[in-house]
Amino acid sequence: MTAASVPGALTRACRTVRPAGPRDAVAGVVPSWVAVPSGPGEASALLAAATEHGLAVVPRGSGTRIGWGAPPRRCDLIIDMLRLNRVVEHEAGDLVARVQAGVTLPQLASRLSAAGQQLALDPPPGTAYGSDGRAPTIGGMLATGTSGPRRLRYGTPRDLLIGITVVRPNGIVAKSGGKVVKNVAGYDLGKLYSGSYGTLGLITEAVFRLHPVPAAAVFVTAGFADTAAASQAVAAAAGSDLVPVAVEIDRPGRDGLVRVAVLLEGDPDGVAGRAAQMRGVLGAGTATSDSAPPWWGSARPARLVTGPHGPAEPTVLRVSFWAAALPGVLAVIDTAGQDAGLDPAVGGSAAVGVLHVVLDGDADPAAAAKFVAGLRDGLGQDLDAGFAGGEGPPARASAVVLAAPAAVRDGVDMWGPVPALSLMRAVKEQFDPGCLMAPGRFAGGL
Amino acid sequence: MTVEAMVPRMTEICGPGGVVTDPAELRTYECDGLTSHRARPALVVLPETAEQVAAVVTECARAGVPFVARGSGTGLSGGALPHADGVLIVTSRMRRIIAIDPASQRAIVEPGVTNLSVSTAARPYGFFYAPDPSSQVICSVGGNVAENSGGAHCLKNGFTVHHVTGLQIVTPAGELTWLGDGTGSAPGYDLVGAFTGSEGTLGIATKIVVRLTRIPQVITTLLAGFRSTGAGGAAVSAIIGAGILPAAIEMMDALAIEAAEAAVACNYPAGAGAVLVVELDGPEADVRRDVAAVRELCEQAGATEIRAADDPAERAAIWAGRKSAFAAVGRISSAYIVQDGVVPRTALGEVLDKIAALSSESGIRVANVFHAGDGNLHPLVLYNDAAPGEAEAAEQLSGDILDLCIQHGGSITGEHGVGTDKARYMPKMFSADDLDTMQLLRCAFDPAGLCNPGKIFPTPRLCGEVPGPHRGVHPVVAAGLAEQF
Numbered sequence: 001m002t003a004a005s006v007p008g009a010l011t012r013a014c015r016t017v018r019p020a021g022p023r024d025a026v027a028g029v030v031p032s033w034v035a036v037p038s039g040p041g042e043a044s045a046l047l048a049a050a051t052e053h054g055l056a057v058v059p060r061g062s063g064t065r066i067g068w069g070a071p072p073r074r075c076d077l078i079i080d081m082l083r084l085n086r087v088v089e090h091e092a093g094d095l096v097a098r099v100q101a102g103v104t105l106p107q108l109a110s111r112l113s114a115a116g117q118q119l120a121l122d123p124p125p126g127t128a129y130g131s132d133g134r135a136p137t138i139g140g141m142l143a144t145g146t147s148g149p150r151r152l153r154y155g156t157p158r159d160l161l162i163g164i165t166v167v168r169p170n171g172i173v174a175k176s177g178g179k180v181v182k183n184v185a186g187y188d189l190g191k192l193y194s195g196s197y198g199t200l201g202l203i204t205e206a207v208f209r210l211h212p213v214p215a216a217a218v219f220v221t222a223g224f225a226d227t228a229a230a231s232q233a234v235a236a237a238a239g240s241d242l243v244p245v246a247v248e249i250d251r252p253g254r255d256g257l258v259r260v261a262v263l264l265e266g267d268p269d270g271v272a273g274r275a276a277q278m279r280g281v282l283g284a285g286t287a288t289s290d291s292a293p294p295w296w297g298s299a300r301p302a303r304l305v306t307g308p309h310g311p312a313e314p315t316v317l318r319v320s321f322w323a324a325a326l327p328g329v330l331a332v333i334d335t336a337g338q339d340a341g342l343d344p345a346v347g348g349s350a351a352v353g354v355l356h357v358v359l360d361g362d363a364d365p366a367a368a369a370k371f372v373a374g375l376r377d378g379l380g381q382d383l384d385a386g387f388a389g390g391e392g393p394p395a396r397a398s399a400v401v402l403a404a405p406a407a408v409r410d411g412v413d414m415w416g417p418v419p420a421l422s423l424m425r426a427v428k429e430q431f432d433p434g435c436l437m438a439p440g441r442f443a444g445g446l
Numbered sequence: 447m448t449v450e451a452m453v454p455r456m457t458e459i460c461g462p463g464g465v466v467t468d469p470a471e472l473r474t475y476e477c478d479g480l481t482s483h484r485a486r487p488a489l490v491v492l493p494e495t496a497e498q499v500a501a502v503v504t505e506c507a508r509a510g511v512p513f514v515a516r517g518s519g520t521g522l523s524g525g526a527l528p529h530a531d532g533v534l535i536v537t538s539r540m541r542r543i544i545a546i547d548p549a550s551q552r553a554i555v556e557p558g559v560t561n562l563s564v565s566t567a568a569r570p571y572g573f574f575y576a577p578d579p580s581s582q583v584i585c586s587v588g589g590n591v592a593e594n595s596g597g598a599h600c601l602k603n604g605f606t607v608h609h610v611t612g613l614q615i616v617t618p619a620g621e622l623t624w625l626g627d628g629t630g631s632a633p634g635y636d637l638v639g640a641f642t643g644s645e646g647t648l649g650i651a652t653k654i655v656v657r658l659t660r661i662p663q664v665i666t667t668l669l670a671g672f673r674s675t676g677a678g679g680a681a682v683s684a685i686i687g688a689g690i691l692p693a694a695i696e697m698m699d700a701l702a703i704e705a706a707e708a709a710v711a712c713n714y715p716a717g718a719g720a721v722l723v724v725e726l727d728g729p730e731a732d733v734r735r736d737v738a739a740v741r742e743l744c745e746q747a748g749a750t751e752i753r754a755a756d757d758p759a760e761r762a763a764i765w766a767g768r769k770s771a772f773a774a775v776g777r778i779s780s781a782y783i784v785q786d787g788v789v790p791r792t793a794l795g796e797v798l799d800k801i802a803a804l805s806s807e808s809g810i811r812v813a814n815v816f817h818a819g820d821g822n823l824h825p826l827v828l829y830n831d832a833a834p835g836e837a838e839a840a841e842q843l844s845g846d847i848l849d850l851c852i853q854h855g856g857s858i859t860g861e862h863g864v865g866t867d868k869a870r871y872m873p874k875m876f877s878a879d880d881l882d883t884m885q886l887l888r889c890a891f892d893p894a895g896l897c898n899p900g901k902i903f904p905t906p907r908l909c910g911e912v913p914g915p916h917r918g919v920h921p922v923v924a925a926g927l928a929e930q931f
Contacts, residue, residue, distance in 0.1 A: 092687075093683055093686065093791060093792040094790045094791050094821075095686065095791075116689055145631075155608060156630070156631075158639055159608050166883075168883060172882075174877075174879050174880045174882070174883035174884075175877075176876075176883075178855070178857050178875070179790065179855055180788045180789065180820070180821055180855070180857050181821075182596060182600065182605075182788050182820040182857070182861065183856075183859070183860060184605075184860065185857050185858050185859050185864055185872065185875055186876060186902065187640065187643075187644055187888075187902075188594075188640065188642075188643055189640075189883065189887070191607070191636045191639025191640045191642075192635055192636060192637075192639070192640045192887065195635070195636055211691070212690075212691065213689070215689075235549055238551070239572070240660075241572070241660050241661065241662060241663045241729070242729060243732075266728075266729070266732045267731070267735045267736075269731060270732035270735060274731075318631070320627075320629040320630075320631040320632065321629060322547065322550040322552060322629060323549065323550045324547060352630070353550070353631075354629075354631055387545065387547070388544050388545035388547075389544070389545075391545075391653065392545065392554055392628065393612050393614070393626070393655065394624060396627055396629065397627070398629070398631075398632060400633050415633050415634075418632075418633050418634040419623075419626065419632055420623050420624065420625050420637055423617065423623070423890065423891065424634050424635045424637065426890035426891070427890040429890070430889050443633045443634040443635075
């Protein structure tokens with residue numbers, strides 16, 4: 001197809017529409033056009049027009065995670081949300097903020113900090129290859145459901161989201177929730193749209209519960225010679241009554257040191273006292289600091305853009321598991337790595353059962369595929385034989401490939417097995433009957 | 447098929463002791479905690495396993511018979527109101543705690559397990575189950591999932607939806623399936639989150655994976671008396687404004703205090719126009735500092751008396767008045783309506799004044815008990831059911847309070863649910879498009895509309911045929927928008 005001229009139906013719906021270029025590609029799929037709506041009205045008209053003409057649409061914020069997920073089967077139109085960038089409402093006394101989807105996290109943070117408040121989510125910035133330094137938007141964070149180390153205390157985006165406005169593919173604008181923290185009226189569509197990768201419609205506005213900015217924060221760090229000792233330290237920290245806000249681990253390679261860091265927040269005197277106690281919990285060789293260790297947040301940009309050992313785009317997986325399985329999961333990663341001839345870097349929020357596994361950008365695609373398959377196979381084995389007499393969930397761990405270079409992406413199932421896929425398919429068919437919203441980008445080919 | 451014709455098969459599935467057909471016995475299930483709505487179910491079954499629930503639902507789906515799930519029946523919105531021509535599926539015999547995994551901070555329980563017994567089972571490991579609805583001694587976790595139950599301490603700890611990470615459900619078609627994997631980050635749509643709070647309309651939870659929370663180092667409860675709810679409200683704003691996040695902030699007004707005093711002699715500050723109960727928990731040093739700050743802020747707001755307790759017995763004594771308030775009101779009024787509405791915390795004072803004005807205009811008394819920290823009002827609308835017209839006037843006032851909540855940007859329910867009771871208010875809070883969009887989820891799970899029909903939504907949506915994805919010529923080309931070379 002040649003670069004098509006911009007269709008009139010789109011320009012009638014939205015004043016700013018331009019032909020797309022290679023930099024607009026979504027996981028390798030180059031769209032035809034990029035539209036930049038100036039507000040929710042244009043966003044709604046745009047989706048209605050796109051659907052009327054059968055155009056496949058992918059919403060985009062800053063693009064820091066635009067390459068995540070499987071390549072869409074089709075992508076005709078990118079809807080760039082960066083002009084929906086207003087903090088619509090911040091009622092400090094209610095600890096609530098209403099924001100448009102294109103607001104960036106630092107933009108919101110600077111607005112809230114004046115009142116000593118924060119949206120207590122810390123997804124790493126700019127994790128997509130080539131988007132270095134750009135800040136994620138509210139809409140992108142919600143759509144990918146990403147969170148950072150502090151999810152141990154504050155939860156993930158869906159936990160702090162109290163209201164959402166979306167545009168359905170037919171242009172209909174719908175909201176659920178509201179702007180009060182406590183509210184059980186109607187279905188909570190915010191949960192459904194959180195982490196839906198743009199496959200159900202366009203998120204245009206969100207309302208969040210806020211938290212006060214703590215007076216003090218201290219990091220307690222320790223290094224361990226092996227994963228068993230590190231796992232014990234993680235469990236001890238998470239099980240303590242010292243209220244850790246985050247418990248992270250970092251292991252650059254199979255045979256290296258395993259680092260553990262615990263974040264404590266609160267009153268300065270209280271935090272100092274708890275930090276001293278936490279050093280006792282973690283054992284020998286600990287240190288405290290007011291600033292995060294350089295490896296904090298396993299998916300931090302420098303590492304992902306350059307890769308741990310080289311400049312090429314790495315493969316990044318998110319492994320989720322029941323926290324008690326940490327040593328077993330690390331062993332599975334090691335075995336899969338050895339079998340594939342790879343030595344991945346591992347790090348993440350160990351206490352909540354989330355690790356990021358990073359493969360070198362120059363890793364052989366066949367080896368990467370072998371690693372992913374081996375990892376999923378290992379996680380599928382019962383890591384805790386006899387748990388709950390077999391009455392628990394059939395799978396209690398998963399490995400999702402978040403991002404990968406094209407050669408690796410082509411050879412792996414990015415999402416792996418998904419529980420309740422037939423219900424998810426039914427949800428997709430109801431919300432996007434024409435299958436035009438980011439088709440194929442999501443789990444199970446949705 | 448009529449429900450009567452299903453009895454032999456239901457007896458096969460649940461056993462003779464698991465099927466109720468006797469009319470007198472059926473009547474005991476005709477309402478939940480909201481007694482103003484009643485319907486006698488055609489049949490009640492009491493399954494003991496998830497497989498039995500699946501078999502029962504499969505029969506209902508095959509026969510086109512509606513079904514409703516019920517846990518302990520403590521709900522306050524008629525969410526478990528039976529269908530007169532349907533089957534009521536009672537989960538109270540499914541009460542096994544299947545696993546406690548303190549190292550993963552998880553437990554797996556059956557839906558009939560009571561809320562409090564999860565905490566009791568987790569306590570030896572140093573953990574508890576955070577959502578604590580006031581009926582926690584008797585209400586079931588399955589019911590909590592359906593209603594997304596809160597409680598006094600959800601100000602800090604969140605609601606049921608923040609503490610459920612996996613669900614085994616029976617779909618409205620009768621299939622047994624797991625939503626999520628218990629991690630809280632399973633790949634795919636967050637169906638666990640969407641199901642929680644869907645008031646039994648998307649299926650029946652048969653196993654629930656809950657998150658366990660570490661028991662705090664110390665808990666301190668403060669009781670502060672004020673001359674008025676306005677002064678108490680000012681203290682609440684000051685506490686939140688100071689960046690303090692208590693576990694709970696509860697308020698009672700003079701009438702509620704009077705009722706509690708008469709019922710349990712809670713010995714609240716004499717002559718107070720309002721009392722605040724503020725609970726702080728966490729590491730000792732942090733709590734000590736926050737307690738001092740809260741004391742000072744309450745004094746600045748004009749507190750007439752402040753008491754503090756760390757000891758469990760003394761803390762329980764402070765809570766006794768608050769916890770007895772609903773029942774206590776029964777002693778000063780022959781009948782009353784428990785309302786549940788939410789306003790932004792900053793609108794509390796104004797809304798309370800307007801409720802007082804509505805009360806004096808109508809001559810209907812209102813006692814206010816509320817979760818002040820999150821703006822969740824529980825006005826108790828008192829009336830004499832023997833006096834002609836009073837019940838209607840009380841109902842009117844109760845509805846007017848919901849209108850006030852909506853006008854101030856709040857919600858028609860903070861924790862009791864929409865159920866049967868408030869479906870008619872939904873169009874005041876949501877547009878037709880909002881409600882239609884929500885019901886897409888219903889159509890995905892329950893296209894036949896058999897699972898707890900008539901709840902939440904005033905008008906059911908016809909689910910219809912779902913068009914498939916576009917195939918054939920690229921639609922851009924077909925529409926003449928582009929050419930292919």
